[in-house]
Amino acid sequence: MSGASGSDASAGTTIREALDNDAVLVLGLLLAIYVGFYLLGATLGFQSNGIANSLRRVTFLTAVYAMVVLALNLQWGYTGLFNIGVAGFMAVGVYTMAMATAAPDARVPGLGLPLWVGVVLGMLAAALVGLIAALPALRLRADYLAITTIAFSEIIRFTYLSSTFQSFTVAGTQLGTGGGSGIGIAHTPDDVVIALLIENPIGAVLYAPIENLLTGWGIVPNVVRGWVYAVALLVGVLAFYWLLSRIAHSPFGRVLKAIREDEDVAQALGKDTRAFKIKAFMVGCALMGLVGILWQGSLGFVNPNSFLPQVTFFIWIALIIGGAGSNTGSVLGGALFAGLLFEGPRYVANVVDQSFQLGSAPSTIAGGVGPLFAGDPIPLVAYTLANIAPLRLVLVGVVLIVLMHRRPEGLLGHRKETAASIDLGRPTRDGSASAGADSIPVGDRDTGGEGR
Amino acid sequence: MGIADSASRGRELLRDQPIVLVATVVVAALVLDLVRRVLAGDVTTSNVVVLVWRGVVNGLVIGLAGIGLSMTYSILNFANFAHGDYITSGAFAGWATTWVIAGLGAADLGSLLLVGAGGNVFSSDLGTSIVTTPGAILAGLLISGVGAVVLALVIDRLVYRPLRGEDGITLLIASIGVAFALRYLLVFVFTTGVRSVAVTPPSFRFSILGVGMGFGYHEVTLLVCALALMAAVHLLLQRTKLGKAMRAMSDNEDLARITGIPTERVIRWTWILGAGLAGVAGYLLILESGTIAYNRGWILLLFIFAAVIMGGIGSVYGAILGGLIIGLTDTLSQVWLPSEFTQAAAFALMILILLYRPEGLFAGRTTA
Numbered sequence: 001m002s003g004a005s006g007s008d009a010s011a012g013t014t015i016r017e018a019l020d021n022d023a024v025l026v027l028g029l030l031l032a033i034y035v036g037f038y039l040l041g042a043t044l045g046f047q048s049n050g051i052a053n054s055l056r057r058v059t060f061l062t063a064v065y066a067m068v069v070l071a072l073n074l075q076w077g078y079t080g081l082f083n084i085g086v087a088g089f090m091a092v093g094v095y096t097m098a099m100a101t102a103a104p105d106a107r108v109p110g111l112g113l114p115l116w117v118g119v120v121l122g123m124l125a126a127a128l129v130g131l132i133a134a135l136p137a138l139r140l141r142a143d144y145l146a147i148t149t150i151a152f153s154e155i156i157r158f159t160y161l162s163s164t165f166q167s168f169t170v171a172g173t174q175l176g177t178g179g180g181s182g183i184g185i186a187h188t189p190d191d192v193v194i195a196l197l198i199e200n201p202i203g204a205v206l207y208a209p210i211e212n213l214l215t216g217w218g219i220v221p222n223v224v225r226g227w228v229y230a231v232a233l234l235v236g237v238l239a240f241y242w243l244l245s246r247i248a249h250s251p252f253g254r255v256l257k258a259i260r261e262d263e264d265v266a267q268a269l270g271k272d273t274r275a276f277k278i279k280a281f282m283v284g285c286a287l288m289g290l291v292g293i294l295w296q297g298s299l300g301f302v303n304p305n306s307f308l309p310q311v312t313f314f315i316w317i318a319l320i321i322g323g324a325g326s327n328t329g330s331v332l333g334g335a336l337f338a339g340l341l342f343e344g345p346r347y348v349a350n351v352v353d354q355s356f357q358l359g360s361a362p363s364t365i366a367g368g369v370g371p372l373f374a375g376d377p378i379p380l381v382a383y384t385l386a387n388i389a390p391l392r393l394v395l396v397g398v399v400l401i402v403l404m405h406r407r408p409e410g411l412l413g414h415r416k417e418t419a420a421s422i423d424l425g426r427p428t429r430d431g432s433a434s435a436g437a438d439s440i441p442v443g444d445r446d447t448g449g450e451g452r
Numbered sequence: 453m454g455i456a457d458s459a460s461r462g463r464e465l466l467r468d469q470p471i472v473l474v475a476t477v478v479v480a481a482l483v484l485d486l487v488r489r490v491l492a493g494d495v496t497t498s499n500v501v502v503l504v505w506r507g508v509v510n511g512l513v514i515g516l517a518g519i520g521l522s523m524t525y526s527i528l529n530f531a532n533f534a535h536g537d538y539i540t541s542g543a544f545a546g547w548a549t550t551w552v553i554a555g556l557g558a559a560d561l562g563s564l565l566l567v568g569a570g571g572n573v574f575s576s577d578l579g580t581s582i583v584t585t586p587g588a589i590l591a592g593l594l595i596s597g598v599g600a601v602v603l604a605l606v607i608d609r610l611v612y613r614p615l616r617g618e619d620g621i622t623l624l625i626a627s628i629g630v631a632f633a634l635r636y637l638l639v640f641v642f643t644t645g646v647r648s649v650a651v652t653p654p655s656f657r658f659s660i661l662g663v664g665m666g667f668g669y670h671e672v673t674l675l676v677c678a679l680a681l682m683a684a685v686h687l688l689l690q691r692t693k694l695g696k697a698m699r700a701m702s703d704n705e706d707l708a709r710i711t712g713i714p715t716e717r718v719i720r721w722t723w724i725l726g727a728g729l730a731g732v733a734g735y736l737l738i739l740e741s742g743t744i745a746y747n748r749g750w751i752l753l754l755f756i757f758a759a760v761i762m763g764g765i766g767s768v769y770g771a772i773l774g775g776l777i778i779g780l781t782d783t784l785s786q787v788w789l790p791s792e793f794t795q796a797a798a799f800a801l802m803i804l805i806l807l808y809r810p811e812g813l814f815a816g817r818t819t820a
Binding site for chain 2: 058082139140141142143144147148151152154155158159161162163164209267310313316320363364365366369370387390391393394396397398399400401404405408
């Protein structure tokens with residue numbers, strides 16, 4: 001990051017310059033992932049529809065991960081609240097939306113409200129549950145808060161899983177969660193967004209030639225429509241980024257950073273830190289509820305087991321890769337996790353499996369190791385490719401460990417913002433203060449010296 | 453002691469620890485309600501006995517596994533999220549041993565080592581149980597502990613030792629990474645299939661005061677092993693210098709080092725004890741339930757955290773007592789709640805303890 005500028009430059013240009021660079025950074029990374037996927041698929045003769053669909057998945061996952069990581073960054077990166085119950089808050093958002101929008105005569109009856117009302121209700125419910133979790137829990141140490149939030153998220157999952165609430169009646173209205181068999185979503189956000197974008201006079205005129213061009217390359221119309229939603233979600237990432245940067249740079253955000261660095265000091269300065277923490281926690285939870293709707297809601301069907309604790313850990317890993325405390329880092333972490341760690345191994349296994357005839361994979365690892373002694377590694381390779389799903393999670397774990405060893409602050413963690421409205425960096429020799437982005441934040445020095 | 457005296461003590465208790473009073477009242481109300489239900493015939497006595505027995509058995513597994521988590525939490529200062537996967541790894545190591553010993557010659561080695569992953573060998577073929585193949589079970593029990601110890605020492609060397617002195621959150625996040633890597637390596641090798649590994653022998657039944665009771669041989673095995681190990685840990689920590697060194701380290705690591713306590717050696721012993729107990733607990737858990745799966749330990753982990761926090765981090769007796777409380781909460785809450793909510797009840801109890809008595813029930817009485 002060479003975004004250093006002279007002290008005489010106005011703040012406006014500094015921000016714009018940094019944003020320009022960040023935009024280049026994020027877009028460059030996305031482009032690199034696309035090119036990597038395309039080259040691998042194309043050289044090994046993977047069909048273009050398959051490549052397009054994989055890239056759509058990468059884009060979709062990048063967008064939803066970036067959004068939820070941004071929300072988590074507000075809680076952990078800015079305020080220092082160690083929330084590992086993210087999956088539970090997402091579940092509350094999407095379940096409330098599903099229950100509010102389902103038709104009254106559906107298998108799992110609902111209120112039959114329009115999608116936007118459902119989204120608002122979902123976010124409010126997630127914020128409310130966040131309040132219930134936060135009110136008492138914020139008194140706790142970080143590791144206790146972690147255990148409390150994960151227990152909370154499991155209690156939420158058990159509640160949606162239970163047959164007691166499969167269907168119930170409130171004030172004469174039939175409602176239900178569907179229990180273990182899940183709940184259908186009447187108006188999926190992707191259908192609504194796609195219809196909104198391409199089924200109006202201007203949209204239709206713009207969309208028709210794009211669709212024609214892409215279907216000409218052998219891409220199925222459904223995949224093209226999926227791309228429209230994925231791109232719309234990328235715009236959503238921009239909106240999240242804007243909102244969270246506004247929060248972070250507001251006086252409110254400065255108090256949050258101060259709480260992260262030293263809550264006692266913030267209290268001594270007369271800030272009601274409890275209220276600030278609760279507000280930040282609730283805003284983060286509401287945004288997590290929204291992402292739950294945009295992500296799981298777009299699959300047309302939700303089931304409590306989409307919200308296992310490992311979902312939370314995936315989001316955490318994305319945040320840690322990018323670097324807690326930096327919004328750009330959150331977006332980068334989301335893209336790296338979704339593209340390289342989550343979709344990448346599966347895509348590679350898929351492509352390799354289609355390109356090389358390895359024969360059917362043995363059903364157990366013994367069937368792969370046995371021929372190894374006879375000098376035949378192919379069955380083991382085939383077994384590995386067929387079981388890439390668990391191996392990819394091993395990779396996730398190893399990356400997490402290596403990050404903690406080599407770079408616990410993440411890729412952009414050095415950009416953690418200071419809890420000050422002015423630059424705290426020492427002036428450099430030529431008289432200009434070094435840019436805030438490059439200086440070592442005061443807080444980092446503190447936490448770095450804690451080791452005994 | 454005069455009446456005024458006890459009255460003032462009661463007032464003091466009310467003022468100092470209102471939560472203890474509330475908890476006592478709630479527990480008393482629940483016990484009275486249970487008695488009422490039994491008398492009214494809503495719940496049969498033998499039903500209550502079954503629930504209590506299952507609660508104690510589950511609680512002992514949780515407590516046994518919790519001792520290790522409690523020790524690493526207090527001595528290394530971090531919540532080890534990989535502890536559940538040490539349990540599962542130990543269980544797989546132990547059961548692979550049991551199967552190889554019980555089934556060698558009857559089935560091929562690969563299937564036995566993978567505990568029947570391919571679906572070629574089944575527990576009914578081998579007839580593994582404490583009654584029919586006690587040698588194989590005992591060998592498995594031993595290897596489950598040894599395997600978990602080796603694993604924990606290797607992981608400590610590779611992952612945790614370079615992070616010594618980092619703050620708890622860094623280590624916690626690293627342990628989540630270890631948990632992921634371990635669990636899905638187990639999936640890669642043993643597959644996700646849930647399978648039966650032991651045959652449950654018919655339980656022995658008898659009746660006391662007209663109440664029929666049945667105890668399974670495997671449950672009794674678990675009870676005996678768990679109590680013996682707990683007694684052994686108690687003696688080890690009370691009678692040897694290791695226990696004293698551990699207490700000193702959990703109190704103040706720097707001071708312990710200055711006094712000449714070899715802190716690294718104490719840490720190694722902490723892992724050996726903790727992981728060994730976790731592996732054995734995993735083996736016993738599988739023996740009692742009869743089926744093995746890659747996520748058994750992970751599912752148990754939150755219960756273990758609940759038990760450790762309830763008992764007070766660092767306290768061995770607290771972990772055991774907490775395990776029993778959590779186990780009993782999980783089973784006895786079925787009397788009042790739909791069965792899907794028993795886990796939620798145990799977690800809710802943990803959250804309440806964290807909020808009102810974060811130092812745990814055995815606070816200030818850390819014994820190791």
